[in-house]
Amino acid sequence: xxxxxxxxxxxxxxxxxxxxxxxxxGAIMPLYDALEGSGVRHIxxxxxxxxxxxxxxxxxxxxxxxxxxxxxxxxxxNLITGIADAKMDSVPLVCITGQVRSALIGSDxxxxxxxxxxxxxxxxxxxLVKSLEEIPEAIAQAFYWARSGRPGPVxxxxxxxxxxxxxxxxxxxxxxxxxxxxPASELTFETTLIxxxxxxxxxVALVGAGAKLSGASKDLQELLDVLKVPAFATVHxxxxxxxxxxxxxxxVGMHGTRAANMALHDTxxxxxxxxxxxxxxxxxxxxxxxxxxxxxxxxxxxxxxxxRTCELPVIGNLAETIPxxxxxxxxxxxxxxxxxxxxxxxxxxxxxxxxxPAQPTRRFLDELFHRLPKNSTIVTxxxxxQMWSAQRYRKNAERGFITSGGxxxxxxxxxxxxxxxxxxxxxxxxxxxxxxxxxxxxxELATVHRLGLPIKMVIIDNKYLGMVRQWQQLFYDRNYxxxxxxxxxxxxxIGRAYKIRSFAVNEEELQPETLSDETxxxxxxxxxxxxxxxxxxxxHPEANVYPMVPAGAALSEMxxxxx
Amino acid sequence: xxxxxxxxRNTQGTLMRILGAVSRRGLDLPFxxxxxxxxxxxxxxxxxxxxxxxGQLYRDWxxxxxxxxxxxxxxxxxxxxxxxxxxHPPTSVGGDNAAQAARA
Numbered sequence: 001x002x003x004x005x006x007x008x009x010x011x012x013x014x015x016x017x018x019x020x021x022x023x024x025x026g027a028i029m030p031l032y033d034a035l036e037g038s039g040v041r042h043i044x045x046x047x048x049x050x051x052x053x054x055x056x057x058x059x060x061x062x063x064x065x066x067x068x069x070x071x072x073x074x075x076x077x078n079l080i081t082g083i084a085d086a087k088m089d090s091v092p093l094v095c096i097t098g099q100v101r102s103a104l105i106g107s108d109x110x111x112x113x114x115x116x117x118x119x120x121x122x123x124x125x126x127x128l129v130k131s132l133e134e135i136p137e138a139i140a141q142a143f144y145w146a147r148s149g150r151p152g153p154v155x156x157x158x159x160x161x162x163x164x165x166x167x168x169x170x171x172x173x174x175x176x177x178x179x180x181x182x183p184a185s186e187l188t189f190e191t192t193l194i195x196x197x198x199x200x201x202x203x204v205a206l207v208g209a210g211a212k213l214s215g216a217s218k219d220l221q222e223l224l225d226v227l228k229v230p231a232f233a234t235v236h237x238x239x240x241x242x243x244x245x246x247x248x249x250x251x252v253g254m255h256g257t258r259a260a261n262m263a264l265h266d267t268x269x270x271x272x273x274x275x276x277x278x279x280x281x282x283x284x285x286x287x288x289x290x291x292x293x294x295x296x297x298x299x300x301x302x303x304x305x306x307x308r309t310c311e312l313p314v315i316g317n318l319a320e321t322i323p324x325x326x327x328x329x330x331x332x333x334x335x336x337x338x339x340x341x342x343x344x345x346x347x348x349x350x351x352x353x354x355x356x357p358a359q360p361t362r363r364f365l366d367e368l369f370h371r372l373p374k375n376s377t378i379v380t381x382x383x384x385x386q387m388w389s390a391q392r393y394r395k396n397a398e399r400g401f402i403t404s405g406g407x408x409x410x411x412x413x414x415x416x417x418x419x420x421x422x423x424x425x426x427x428x429x430x431x432x433x434x435x436x437x438x439x440x441x442x443x444e445l446a447t448v449h450r451l452g453l454p455i456k457m458v459i460i461d462n463k464y465l466g467m468v469r470q471w472q473q474l475f476y477d478r479n480y481x482x483x484x485x486x487x488x489x490x491x492x493x494i495g496r497a498y499k500i501r502s503f504a505v506n507e508e509e510l511q512p513e514t515l516s517d518e519t520x521x522x523x524x525x526x527x528x529x530x531x532x533x534x535x536x537x538x539x540h541p542e543a544n545v546y547p548m549v550p551a552g553a554a555l556s557e558m559x560x561x562x563x
Numbered sequence: 564x565x566x567x568x569x570x571x572r573n574t575q576g577t578l579m580r581i582l583g584a585v586s587r588r589g590l591d592l593p594f595x596x597x598x599x600x601x602x603x604x605x606x607x608x609x610x611x612x613x614x615x616x617x618g619q620l621y622r623d624w625x626x627x628x629x630x631x632x633x634x635x636x637x638x639x640x641x642x643x644x645x646x647x648x649x650x651h652p653p654t655s656v657g658g659d660n661a662a663q664a665a666r667a
Contacts, residue, residue, distance in 0.1 A: 120576055121583050125628050127575055145628060178572070178631075302622040 001166040004132045005034035008096070008163065011139035013039050014172035017067055019058065019422060020096075021051040025071020026111060027098030030163035043422065043451070046443035048075050050415035052082025053441065056091050057419025060402045061377060063213070065092040065146050066419065072098045073111030076118075076157070081409055083122045083153045088406025089236065090213055092151035094142050095119075099128065102159040119155045126155040132162045136173035144175045150300035151213060192312055193295055193325065194332045200269035200293075202340050203229045206252065206281075209236035209405075210274015210299060216318035217398050220273055221245075223326045229337060230344040232260035234275050235390050238401045243394050247341055253281040254549045255387040259349040261547070261555040264289055272296045272310075274318050276303040278406065287554035297321055351547075356561045358388065358543035360507035361460060365392045367515065368430065368458065371527050376428040377402060377420050381413035381437035383467040385460035387545040389432050411440025414457065418444060421453040428456065428527065435461040435488050445498035448532045456527055457500075457534045459491055462541045470544045474559075475551075486541075495534035502534035564593075564611050566636035567620070572629035573604040581606055581630065584623040588616065603631055 002010070008031060012020070021043045024032045035042050045051040048070040055066030066086075070079050076097040086093040100109040105128075116128040125145040129138050135158075142154045197203060205227070211220050217240045224231050224241060231241055232252040241248050250257035252264055264270070270292040275281065277296075282288040285307045294310035297318055304313045314321050343349075354362055365388055369378070378393065380386040380403040393401050402420060404412040417431035438459050448455055460466075465483040472480050495502030503526075509519045526533050547558040571577050578597055585592055585608065594609035612620065617635060624633045 116576065117579070120579055121587060300626065302626040304622065305618055 002169040003030065003034060003164060003166050004135055004158070005030040005163040006038070007132075007135050007167075007169050008139065008158070009034055009038040009040050010169065011136050011172045012067065015139065015143045016064065019043065020067040020069055021045055021054040021058070021419065022069030022096075023048045023051055023071070023075060025073075025075045025098065027072035027100055027160045028069060028075070028096075028158075028163075029071075029098075030160060031069065031096070031098070031158075042069075043418070044447070045415060045418070046446050047441060048078035049081055049411065050418070050441050050444045050447065052079045052093070052095065053085070053409075053412050053415035054419035054422075054444075054447075055093055055095075056082060056086055056412075057379065057402065057416030058423045059086075059091050059093055059419075060089075060416070061399055061420040061423040063092075063215070063399075064423075065094055065143055065151075067094050067096065069096045070098070071111065072100055072115070072160075073113050075111075076115040077113055079155075080118065080122065081407070083119055083155065085404055085407040085409045085412065086153035087122050087124075089404065090151050090209060091153065092146040093153040094146050095153060095155045097155065097157050098163070099157045099159045101161045102130070103161075105159065115155060115157045122153065123155050124152040126157070128157045129159065129162060132165045132167050135162070136169075136171070137175065140173040140175040144177065148177075150303075193314070194328055194334075196269055196293060196295060196312065197227075197329075197332070197334055200335070201337075202263075202267045203227075203269040203271065203337065204263050204267040204344075205229050205231040205271045205273060206234070206264065206275050207231060207237040207240045207273050208234045208275025210297075210318055211237060211240040212274075212398050214274065214299070214318035216274075216322050217241075219322045219326060220318070223322055223329065226326065226329055227334070228341065229271075230263045230341055232256070232264065234278070234281055234405075235401075235403060236405050237275060238390060238393050239396060239398050242396050244396075247344075249344060251390055252555075253278075254283070255391060255545050255547065256281075256549075256555075257391075258351055258547055258558060258560075259344055261549065261558055262349050263344040265554065265556040267292045270294045272298070273322070274298065276300075277307045279307075280405075282307055283549045283555040283557075284552055297325075352560055356543070356546075357540040358545065360510040361385075361537070361539045361543055362388055362392060363510045364505070364507070364537055364539075365389055365432070367510070367523055368527070369394065371523065372430060373428055375424075376400065376430060377424060379403070379413050379417040379420055379429065379431045381433035382408045382410045383434040383437060383465070384462070384470065384543070384545050385432050385434045385466070387467075388460075391545075410434075410437035412437070414438060414441050415444045415447070417455045417457070418447050418451075418453060421455050422451075429454075430527075431455050431457045433457070433459050434466055435459055435463060435485055435491070436465045438491070439488075442494065445495065445500060445534075449499050453532055454530050455532050456529075457495075457532070459534070459536045460539060461488065461491065461536050462539050462543065463488055464541055466543075467545070469542070473542065473544070474548075491534070491536045495536075500532050500534050501529070502536070504536040504538060506538045507540060564609055564639045565617065566639065567608045567610065567624075568605060568634045568636070569608070569624055569630060570600060570603050570605045570632040571627070572631065573599075574629045577627060577629040578604070578606060580627045581608075581624055584620055584627070585610060588619075590616070
């Protein structure tokens with residue numbers, strides 16, 4: 001006879017789970033009681049939001065399913081932002097929540113919330129487990145839906161009495177979906193797509209997260225090397241295309257490169273590989289790629305035609321559809337788009353020389369990124385530093401740039417970096433946050449210290465809620481309402497209070513063309529230290545991220561560095 | 564106005580997910596009827612939607628795990644709103660018994 005909690009952990013092990021993130025409480029206590037000897041390592045964070053972001057970081061870094069555990073009521077509600085984050089960015093996540101005793105459900109009991117109802121719109125699938133016997137099947141189904149098709153979050157809510165009760169355990173369950181539930185795969189597109197390519201004068205390729213999630217980056221690179229069409233990436237697609245590819249134009253979208261945005265605006269055939277055409281990428285949807293036919297390679301049919309009707313949907317996993325397409329392309333007679341490629345890379349589409357108040361920060365990021373080893377991972381929070389980091393990212397590691405894109409959750413980076421470092425214990429993890437976002441999960445410094453995780457944490461401290469301040473400057477007549485963070489605490493002192501080596505660098509040190517030996521040594525020591533480190537970079541308070549496509553503008557209407 | 568007929572396996576929350584796809588778009592639900600149908604369940608929904616919303620809803624519903632089939636009927640030009648849109652009577656109507664009980 002085994003307790004429900006023991007059965008749950010055995011089923012997690014059967015799904016390949018050996019690491020979970022969580023925070024205990026009353027309704028989930030039986031599960032914590034069963035942890036010892038279960039083979040599942042539990043990482044205690046200091047807030048449930050930290051646990052779910054850490055589980056996300058782990059999943060984003062590995063492609064495995066992250067697991068976060070919380071108690072009922074406020075524990076469960078603290079997971080909500082992370083669940084929404086995982087849904088937007090297609091992260092496979094299983095959240096396990098305790099629930100009050102089954103007889104009390106619906107009575108507004110202590111620490112009772114309707115987690116099932118709350119997470120319906122944020123999950124691929126969820127379940128309030130209603131019996132002990134259901135546990136193996138619920139776990140099997142949860143992991144199936146989290147991983148299959150477009151990955152995403154699921155929630156399992158366990159009344160505490162089922163975790164405490166015992167039964168004869170016959171072994172983990174397996175789950176097979178109904179045949180009609182399996183994602184459709186349409187591989188009959190080849191002739192039409194080749195015909196579209198043969199007619200196109202200005203084709204381009206947009207690469208999104210799906211290229212990485214599907215494991216199809218290598219095939220995609222080969223396809224792009226054959227096609228030689230201008231290509232660019234969303235923020236989640238960074239690293240999927242080799243940066244040094246001669247046709248690669250960088251990141252596209254609101255803060256994308258001029259070359260990428262102009263090419264996307266001018267194209268007559270847009271091939272989308274695993275991107276959902278989010279409004280940060282399209283700009284004004286009514287003026288998005290006005291002359292283009294769209295071919296959309298996508299695993300999730302609900303993402304098709306959101307912005308505009310595509311001429312040719314190619315529904316399926318990129319791991320299957322790209323090789324099929326590549327095979328056809330190899331045998332097809334296609335135009336040579338050399339003139340178009342040259343146009344997209346012409347001098348008048350190059351980035352303007354970098355200058356202005358943001359230059360020291362960009363330089364600082366360049367100096368750090370340049371010193372990182374090849375297989376490092378950069379994790380960013382949300383805001384100006386995120387965009388500067390994405391713009392300066394030059395590595396080719398497939399899962400090397402991790403950020404909260406679709407939901408844009410501040411506070412993401414520090415706990416996510418915990419998950420990433422645990423997933424990649426021998427690799428360098430650089431965590432870049434702003435002064436606003438870092439404070440939202442600052443308590444996870446305790447997690448970093450307890451585990452001795454050698455994360456290199458950077459705070460870009462401009463003493464403002466920077467991205468909001470930028471919009472207030474540009475669109476609200478500099479009315480800096482409630483974005484002033486000039487009374488920030490001493491982050492260096494806080495880092496040291498958490499027993500983490502901490503120091504500050506100011507932007508004057510990044511002004512000279514050649515950095516001083518002292519600055520170089522400090523940066524090198526910071527990055528090479530085997531311990532966790534915190535570096536606070538004090539920068540100009542009113543630096544802005546450029547280029548920028550203002551809200552409601554077309555991609556061709558970028559604004560560059562102000563005069 | 565348009566009628567949608569969705570077949571689904573009546574697993575936990577599936578009907579709520581189907582209705583959630585409507586409610587998240589701020590659409591009114593003048594008519595909903597769910598009932599067993601053959602080996603599954605079916606829900607009939609009447610909505611006032613444009614062509615773009617039809618496409619969005621269709622795709623959202625198909626993405627729900629236990630939805631089996633989605634069909635849309637032809638748009639209904641002359642829908643009699645009065646049948647289902649009569650205002651609810653005020654709470655005081657028929658409330659005498661409740662009021663008496665409260666004073667007891």
